[in-house]
Amino acid sequence: MKKNVIWWIGVKNDKYAHKYGGWDWVDISRKTWEYWCTKNDVLFVPFEKPIEEDLSRFRINWQKAIFVFDEMERRGIDYDQICQIDCTHMIKWDAPNFFELTDHKLTAVRDTDNLNWIYKSIVGYKDFFDGFEFDKQKYVSSSPMIFNEQHKEVFKSFKKLYYDNVDTFVELQDKIVGKGTEQTPLNYWLQVNNVEMNLTLPFVYKLTHIHRKDMFGHNWQLNEDKTPLFIKHAYNWVFTGIPKDQRTHIMKQVWNLVKHNYDENFVLNKIENKGKNKSTTSRKFKEDILRIFGEGYKDKTILELGCHQGNTTRVYSECFKKVIAVERDVVNYEKTKENCSDVNNVEFINSDVYDMNFKIPDVDVVHIDAGHTFEEVVFDIDRLSKQLNNPTFIFDDYGHEGRTVRDAINSKLSDGTIKLVTHIGEDKGFVAANNKTFIGREGVIVNV
Ligand SMILES: C[S@@+](CC[C@H](N)C(=O)[O-])C[C@H]1O[C@@H](n2cnc3c(N)ncnc32)[C@H](O)[C@@H]1O
Structure with missing residues (x-):
């Protein structure tokens, strides 16, 4: 029977362990998603081993998007919808099943956190896409992004686009634009191919830059509940926008606060x-x-x-x-x-x-x-x-x-x-x- 799939991206590259303060945070993300998948009858499909080994020519972010459908086929997965998830995300134990909110369209959250970065990234890739008039109102994050079999062709043609232009993309990405990896090219590709998108998923399904939104704190005026605001009000907590070497430290603290909720034996789960x-x-x-x-x-x-x-x-x-x-x-x-x-x-x-x-x-x-x-x-x-x-x-x-x-x-x-x-x-x-x-x-x- 067809199942919804979490395509969870958790490749640990020893070369960069120091930069990220170790890789423990990847395991924390994984534990939350595995729990949520079991609870919601969703298949957890991890992407942990790169397909292309040259990671400077094939960054993991590119690989997650260009190989997703190949991997579903290779692993014999009978999928309904697929949600692409980076391991910087922790899902709240009782987050609703967002696969039910898609209308079976490609569904993503609008990215509005750093408009300067987004603007420069869009302008930077414009020439590559022959001056295509990109609709900035529809710029989305590539994680979480939910899609299904209808989108297989567009993802496969995105793969061909990359293989045909690897050197150009690597140069734009590393030397000229310097704003992100696959996200902006994927945004262009979806618009160029007129893919209908559902952009109604509320931002609580992707809460980034938690510190800038002051959501690590609690409501001090209502001194009766010290639960941090992001835990109370958001479902998918994303630990980006913080210094990379702090990620393990911060995600560990969060895990220690919430881990009992992910235990089937914890009284509130029974x-x-x-x-x-x-x-x-x-x-x-x-x-x-x-x-x-x-x-x-x-x-x-x-x-x-x-x-x-x-x-x-x-x-x-x-x-x-x-x-x-x-x-x-x-x-x-x-x-x-x-x-x-x-x-x-x-x-x-x-x-x-x-x-x-x-x-x-x-x-x-x-x-x-x-x-x-x-x-x-x-x-x-x-x-x-x-x-x-x-x-x-x-x-x-x-x-x-x-x-x-x-x-x-x-x-x-x-x-x-x-x-x-x-x-x-x-x-x-x-x-x-x-x-x-x-x-x-x-x-x-x-x-x-
Ligand atoms: C709202 S429920 C209680 C819920 C429970 N305290 C909880 O938190 O899960 C009210 C219960 O009180 C019981 N009840 C009503 N009148 C009662 C009475 N006079 N003596 C004992 N139990 C009573 C009902 O049968 C019902 O099961």
Whole structure:
């Protein structure tokens, strides 16, 4: 069956190892793409061994473009779409499957990072292409670039163009224009051959010059989340535009920040989130729980009133000494036991939390998530505030309009029963699995 392919370019040339501060960064890129490919049922096809050995006449960037279709044939790959990816790119673990955004056209991201460089490069190759009037608005980056069988001929003729003119290209590239390798000639070739392009892929699928966009930092005004902005807001992080010998150093730091997300055994990769299951919390909510309660709560107990199928329960079990998970519905109760079967610090209670026989256990933190009417939430806040000693409460569903959880929490904040500690989870605009859009942050943590 035809599959989408990541044509990943990761040739390590010992001669240049020093210039790049070693080649460890190439392996980091590879790990992210292999993970993403497995997750999205995409074939990972690495290009690691040059086909032409003379790398000054056949730079790797040229080889990736002129040999891509030959290699698919030689390796017997039954491809649908092919995405060309340089190893300076790291893909975010949960990046959407961008092959679904192409309309089966040649798809690429407009390159607008260094307009002076692009302008000079376009002008530099103009004579070679017989004065062709190049449309600068359509200048694209050659990685990521997504194409398919319809584009085989144009790539093969690009190969012929190169072989027919290797010496001229090498001279233009190394001595005269000095702006890039195959990217500008490929841009010309696509336009000369009238290839229809889809240029709608958002720039988050190629975030370059991260430092210049100030995206290595975090939102210091919102001091509650120190996740760097590029990790929060972009899907494909590209480590170019920085000194080459710093690349290993920087990509290693990034990898250390995010590597747990690329582990199938990491708790957040095994459970369901709000994007898929409307009854649980979002992945962001769970990430915030791990960040806030990950340290310092190992001697504490949390009570979860209404644990549904145990998706957030499983995250609490990572942070707390003990989790007491209460659920009325027997099917959900059984599912919670199954989802938490790999840990032994969860106590499961199948009960109605508003039943007279249900006794509130002595705990430090409560996730209040059983009844969702105004009265039920107010009742929970009041009884737990009275019965427990300085508890902390966690709420989700605070982002929903038309539900009374938000109103109940706000009324108890206003009358001083509880005090806001921080907001958590997804922000206004997030769409849950039931197609409801948040009107504010998903959750809150409060103290009494
Ligand atoms: C929104 S879901 C909870 C989601 C869960 N806390 C999570 O983060 O994945 C609410 C759950 O509360 C349960 N529930 C509702 N009323 C209840 C009650 N009176 N006693 C116990 N459980 C209740 C429902 O069956 C449902 O599974």
